[in-house]
Amino acid sequence: MHLRYSRITGALALGLALGACQSGDKAATAESSAAQTPAAAAASADQAKGAAPADPKRTAEAAFAALRKRVPDFERLGYEHLVGDLDGDGIDDVVVAYGEGTADAQMATLKKWTAVMSRAGGPQLLAQADTPDDCVYLDRIEQGKLYLQVPDICTAARPKTREYLTYAWNGKTLAKVAGETADARLRQRLGALADAFARKDKQAILRAFKFPIPLGQVPVQGTPLGDEAERNQDRIDLAMAERHFDSLFPAQRLADYALLLGQVRALEPKPDQEGGETAYGQRPQGAETEWFELRIDWDPDEDRDEGNEELIQARIEVSGGIGKDVKAEANTLGEVLDREKASRRVYEEMRLFLIDGELRIQLPNGAG
Structure with missing residues (x-):
């Protein structure tokens, strides 16, 4: 499932962009939600008892709740997400890309992403490792792989893709397995x-x-x-x-x-x-x-x-x-x-x- 929103637009001052760069999240280890929301608990219960696949909307809401523990206001400058199985366990996971900027910013100067894996104990956020820190857009999840696009200018009104990235589960995390320039x-x-x-x-x-x-x-x-x-x-x-x-x-x-x-x-x-x-x-x-x-x-x-x-x-x-x-x-x-x-x-x-x-x-x- 692929839910796309309009690409973040606008141009901000260089100082604002630098401020956003310094405020980026640098978590080094995977995090899991200590206290589950009702949505997270319901999604986990569906998966644990081998019921029919959880509703994608419920799965996404559980992932959003987990992400808020790391980035409380991740929705503020826009976000998009994908729902799909990333680790081959037959259970949908979620990838969220969200805008970043300084506290007073009206538009994002960066766009980061994180994966939220569905686990029996609740949604688990992966560390942001081996990930472009400047700007990415979500493309799709297909056959267990995550496809991303890196634009030329994150704040451009009509950003053009300069690189296509592919990530896959390596048993521990999502790692980049392929990259291709727009010309290639x-x-x-x-x-x-x-x-x-x-x-x-x-x-x-x-x-x-x-x-x-x-x-x-x-x-x-x-x-x-x-x-x-x-x-x-x-x-x-x-x-x-x-x-x-x-x-x-x-x-x-x-x-x-x-x-x-x-x-x-x-x-x-x-x-x-x-x-x-x-x-x-x-x-x-x-x-x-x-x-x-x-x-x-x-x-x-x-x-x-x-x-x-x-x-x-x-x-x-x-x-x-x-x-x-x-x-x-x-x-x-x-x-x-x-x-x-x-x-x-x-x-x-x-x-x-x-x-x-x-x-x-x-x-x-x-x-x-």
Whole structure:
């Protein structure tokens, strides 16, 4: 179970941030609640007698009561929590992330987290060891592992993830078992999507979409999928996309994407004139030259669009083509137009967003 709240926003003075750093909790050993609240006692009783799984809300309330013994006002500057089994005993545990600041702060300058394990004697707080002290956001608990995200700036209005962390139970505590930068995550997911297109894996490809899809967002007008979407209030749901996958990805588009993604996955983007990153590749194909381009914008305009409710980490654009006397690198609009003019065929383009650490196909074929 994952209960998320709006990310803490605002910018405070440096002195305030330093004060918050000095006030951080540095407990070195696990703590357990000496006197249980009614919620904690009820949750423990359910677990001890092997009853049906405890209500997640009751489990969370018991964990909050235990945390208040260490941080009495942890809710003051905002908090979020996850409920799930972390140590493989079949009983849900709780992870809480909460804001910190000086006594007079109105917004958090730090965001710490702690795990509260469900035990027969009551909730037990783990020591805050092997944990980033500056700022973390909870992602999910999945198959016994805890996934966290570390933002670039904790007080930013729209913080962007710079690192993804994974923690797992080692028999005594939760220890970090993996860490991945945002760039490494993007490249790994790009390679996985390339593999999915190469093997024509319909389910893996469709997982890169967010359903339902507005009809105008994909180039399917006049196809069986487009016709069915028109009868469905101009919306495409997953079942429709599965039935008419060939409408969404006809053979040529599927082949183009497999080719493009397969080529750009190995490119190394470099900073470009527009503040993003770009990489080019080309290879001879008989008398012609095949070219490829990968462009990444880590601060996309779409993230600030009115009505957007998601944190868009990056926009990724993939393109390519083939022709005689064509050069892949194109740094200006004029060079881009010259490259297209020199190409016998420009392959179908793809645009993706990196959202919550996963790639999402946004505009196949530049539609929209």
